Amino acid sequence: MTTVTTDNRFDHPFGCEIDLEQLTELLDASASWESKNRLLVQLSKQLPDWQSHFKIPTLKVAGCESQVWLDVKPSDSGWRLAADSDSRIVKGLLALVLCAFNQKNNQEIDAFDFEDWLNQRGMQRFLSASRGNGLRAITQEIKRKTQP
């Protein structure tokens, strides 16, 4: 039996073809919570599902209600980021996170306040105590993994 080990985890449009400005417009145009959630579900579909052998404990982010995996690798154009979750809404939120941090260098990653950006989009509820701890853990993990 052969196992397919192609790694397409980093092949996604967030932070390259789709930038934060475009997402800001899309989110700001979604008036209701249901439309915001629907948008997150749509975005999640553009983020590749990780093959199960990549979902190892060292890539798992603690503190999320659903399961989240995160990987980073350096490249000439900045840090490349990949992420997956078993929840579509969380995966949609991960797409936002990737838009903010993918292909950026250390200084840009360190300087960007993702929570503030999310707050400005009226998305505070994703940062509330029960839901936000997970998202906060993800951004902290990105900053930790990409610092020299």
Place this chain on the structure above:
Amino acid sequence: MFDVVAANFDPITCRAQFPIFANHPDLVYLDNAATTQKPRMVLDAERYYYEHQNANVHRGAHRLAVAATDAFEEARATIANFINAQSADEIIFTRGTTEAINLIANTYGQNLQAGDEIIVSTLEHHANIVPWQMLAQRSGAQIRQLHLTAAGEVDLNQLEELLLNNKAKLLAISHASNAIGSIQNIKKICDLSHKYYCHVLVDGAQAIAHLQVDVQDLDCDFYVFSAHKAYGPTGIGAAFIRAAILEDLPPWQGGGEMIDRVSFSGTTYAPAPQRLEAGTPAISQAVGFAAAVNWLSQQDRSAIWAYESALHQQLEHGLRQIEQVNIHGQAKSKVSLSSMTFNGAHHYDVAQFLDERGIAVRTGHHCAQPLIHQLGLTGTLRVSLALYNTTDDVQRFLSALSETLEILR
């Protein structure tokens, strides 16, 4: 079609007594296993206490102190009566179920030593697992796991096997599971355990609002529950401890109220229940707790059970019509809650979409990770019904669920 009607119980009149629904007219509240809403009578009782009786208890040099003490001790008698304890002294007020279990682990648990065993069922909430693990670490006693049948009931044959060596000093078991709703046959479990001189602690947190509990009939040694899951205030609960056991229990927290005489050469302690209630208790909450059980006692409890069961049947029937739904827990007898997962959709996502439509449900492992892992899951979506829920609530949930699963498909 379901005929969700129970003689002697009118859910609409009942619902009108809960101010939360007037403040949130469109709310479909289906997270009752986490906490219930409170009837006006409970809110009024706490307010009345503060406006008319507020003082500290058991220090009765003035009329308010006497009134507060009377109100507090009347509350204890009310709770005792509600579960048919032999005496009010068998009721210890705690912050809730969790503290009640910790109290018993820290007092009764002092009798345990290396070689003793504590039987804990797989169904248990973390509050009925972790205090026993901590006790096992301190005492050298060993935890034995009581497994479940495929339907989600405890395996009575295995229980007897665990008891045969006569090493088990305590069995910790929930009356009803918070994660899958199974009701255990506590009377039979107590009979069996007592044959082998094993005491039984029953976690009644999920049972108390639904079942009529009679601790003498169940013949359990300990019965613990929280007020807030039975229409009462948060921050208070009770431990029923059988008098014969209670007499010998040592104190576990030191402070005011629990002493007889204190001097630097030594201290003697008050009799139970005061010995186990150090410090100023949750007085207004105790008054609210008593108001809640009085309110519940005024209802026709068997009519409520019939109503909740019919509503639950409507829910599970509706769920079975939706192809993507898997219901977990098939016990013959369940309280009115259903735990479910979905093919092709994550329970967390479903709950988020339901929330947008004003439908409150719970997702996660429900603080019962061993059970959820045994089911091979990472979590479920839980719908738990209470007496103020209506057929309309269930229908709105089922329609919103179908639509949500379409969106997430």
